[in-house]
Amino acid sequence: MKIGLDMMGGDYAPKATVLGAIAAHKTLAEGQKLVLIGDSQVIRDLLEENNYSADGFEFVHTTEVIGMGEHPTKAVVQKPDSSISVGFQMLKDGKLDAFTSAGNTGAMLVGAMFSVKTIPGVQRPAMTTIVPKLKGGLGILLDVGANADCKPEVLVQFGVLGSLLAQSVYQIDNPRVALMNIGEEEEKGNLLCQATYPLMKESTQFNFVGNVEGRDLFSDMADVYVCDGFTGNVILKMAESFYVITIKKGLKDEFFDRFNYEQYGGSPILGVNAPVVVGHGISSPEAIKNMVLLCRDMVETNLVDQFKKAFQP
Incomplete structure (x- = not known):
């Protein structure tokens, strides 16, 4: 190698x-x-x-x-x-x-x-980042910046890519794939999310568990979180600030330490x-x-x- x-x-x-x-x-x-x-x-x-x-x-x-x-x-x-x-x-x-x-x-x-x-x-490659979970373990968020605008079919493919990454590299069995949205109900969201939901629900290539909201990102509701690159990059940059803020405030916490990008190295292009x-x-x-x-x-x-x-x- x-x-x-x-x-x-x-x-x-x-x-x-x-x-x-x-x-x-x-x-x-x-x-x-x-x-x-x-x-x-x-x-x-x-x-x-x-x-x-x-x-x-x-x-x-x-x-x-x-x-x-x-x-x-x-x-x-x-x-x-x-x-x-x-x-x-x-x-x-x-x-x-x-x-x-x-x-x-x-x-x-x-x-x-x-x-x-x-x-x-x-259709489009995706970039990913690691999301630490409150109760331990990790999740995967994609896309985080490669594709600011996406079609529903592309988000479905991100579900496939993220699921395989979670299963193969991070040994997560039957990873749960969720769609990042502004509500849990099937009909919620912008036009992109509304069109993507039924396609992900019908897919047999991954374990779709429905919509999740931003507050669910660090919970154990899913293992793979799918969104367009614009949304993902905003989430990524905000999450990166958590670790910096704890350092500046003199706070020491194991959970926030896991926001340190150094631990995960980089983002694979899937x-x-x-x-x-x-x-x-x-x-x-x-x-x-x-x-x-x-x-x-x-x-x-x-x-x-x-x-x-x-x-x-």
Whole structure:
């Protein structure tokens, strides 16, 4: 197994990515290799500064970096030797089994769709985030920003993608899939939710349990919460603020500690033909490590193959 890590992506790269790569390398098993993509000399110097051997890694040298504020499509096209572009080319060519970056999110989405492409039958890939539950365990929320506007059929597909992720990577048996709405009744919601509900109810590809409201997100009412990317991103950003607020207020609570993005690493892009994980721009070494480990879990569970099987005509 070879996992590609963009060493130049993120607000604190390459120092944070090097430290994260070291932490991940200590956890990976024999036969699981990290491929470090970026300025090789800078990376080697940082490894040496931290008294860590470069022998356990593979290096792919690149000369360009896609900045966090650059236009995604233009950057991917105009910077073919950027760490993100090279990583996706290697993924497309089968030289990597997975690829992850804390760099430009838009460029990661564009790169995934241009290189490894969407799985046949999947209308739109989705990004996910982890939702901690009050009584322990976790849930999955999708989409959280890849698709601001969605059609009902796309939300149904998100239910399939989220259910398979929950079952395979997080070992949740027969995961319960819910539609995020403004009321529990079947007829509630905007036009999108009203049209989506009967389609999800009729689906035999996942265990649909109906509508849930925002107040139910951290309960045990469901395991997978489906919504459009606009709604999901608003929820995600608000949830991320909970952890920051507790730190600023000097509060210590195990539940709110689980809102720390570092624990989960990044957001997988579900529905493309290879495992791809996008990290937070402010990713710390701990987050980088967990991005790599999520890639490993996606490869080991053959998640992409399960998606392909689910969307066969």
